[in-house]
Amino acid sequence: MKKLCVLMVLLTGFVVNAQKLKLISGDLSFLKGQTSVVVDFNYDHVLFYKENMNEKEYVSKRRTEIAADKGAAEADKWEKDWNHSKNNTFPEKYKASWNKNSKLKIADTAPYRMVVETVWIYPGWFAGVMTQPAKVSTKIHFVESSKPKTILATIDSKDAPGNGNFVGVANNNDRIAEGYAKTAKSVAGLVNKKL
Numbered sequence: 001m002k003k004l005c006v007l008m009v010l011l012t013g014f015v016v017n018a019q020k021l022k023l024i025s026g027d028l029s030f031l032k033g034q035t036s037v038v039v040d041f042n043y044d045h046v047l048f049y050k051e052n053m054n055e056k057e058y059v060s061k062r063r064t065e066i067a068a069d070k071g072a073a074e075a076d077k078w079e080k081d082w083n084h085s086k087n088n089t090f091p092e093k094y095k096a097s098w099n100k101n102s103k104l105k106i107a108d109t110a111p112y113r114m115v116v117e118t119v120w121i122y123p124g125w126f127a128g129v130m131t132q133p134a135k136v137s138t139k140i141h142f143v144e145s146s147k148p149k150t151i152l153a154t155i156d157s158k159d160a161p162g163n164g165n166f167v168g169v170a171n172n173n174d175r176i177a178e179g180y181a182k183t184a185k186s187v188a189g190l191v192n193k194k195l
Helices: 002-016 055-070 071-101 172-193
Strands: 020-026 036-042 112-122 125-127 130-132 133-142 146-160
Touching: 020 172, 036 071, 071 172, 112 125, 112 146, 112 172, 133 172, 146 172
Parallel strands: 036 112
Antiparallel strands: 020 146, 112 133, 125 130, 133 146
């Protein structure tokens, strides 16, 4: 029975880790010969969970859950961590993974920009032996730095898994950050292949 439970946990991990990646508009030929790209993050229209709640609703839900379980001080601490993760940890994880997997390096200035528009996040969960990876869905828009409203190409990335290791990651924001790292690795691979 114990072996069966372990097998089920392993198979669950493999089933939920199916990221879908596709170039949905434009082409990437403009990146040929480039050595660097700027990256920006956009969370303006991000949704959460299968209910598609907006960020305000998500933060309220998490604060309520944490406050009921651990008190208001922990809820405040979580919200502070959420804002730090969104503005720092997620971009840092993405950039580090991108730079590791692409010849096109992240820079402060470059002719082209990569805008990571977060579309949907499922934070996953952690319960010791059992874990559900986070999932991050994004649209990666490439634009000219001088004409940021003109989209040259868009890559759609759905359900990039965020777990980090075999055991799982206890912190929701750390799991989500791993989803951004996976997104960067996959998008870098697609860009490398297209170029």
